[in-house]
Amino acid sequence: MELIDWSYGRRYQIKAVFSSHPNSPVIFRSFPDYYFIYTVKWSDRDSPVNRDDLAEMEKLLNEELGCLKAYETRRSVCGRAGL
Template identity: 55%
Template sequence: MQLVKWSYMRRYNIRAIFDQFPNSPVIFRKIRDYYFVYTVHWTAADAPIGIKELEEMEQLLNRELGTELQYLYRKMSYSS
């Protein structure tokens, strides 16, 4: 999966489009120092989006924005 494009929205949200789900924009919100999926505007033109895809989307966006380390540290401390 690849991040096709992203843009800032109001109230610190980010709207992103991914190549596997081009018709379903994903809205991210910032929490602490990283971004997480807030909502997906899913359309029937795309396949259903699973949890693994959502996690991959989070990692791709955080990598693009330079917050991947904070995101990964959150994942490590959450699983402990």
């Protein structure tokens, strides 16, 4: 999977297109230090998007924007819940 294109939208959103699902734009929202998937405008011309696809999409976009370190150290991944 590759990040084909992305652009800034309104209200701190980013719209991205990935090679594995070229007809299904993915909308990301910002968290203080990284971006996460808000919604996928899925097209039936693409295969269904699964959890592994979502994780890979988040990783690719955060890497592109220089936010990968913050994304990888977020609480849900590191088990630091309750901080």
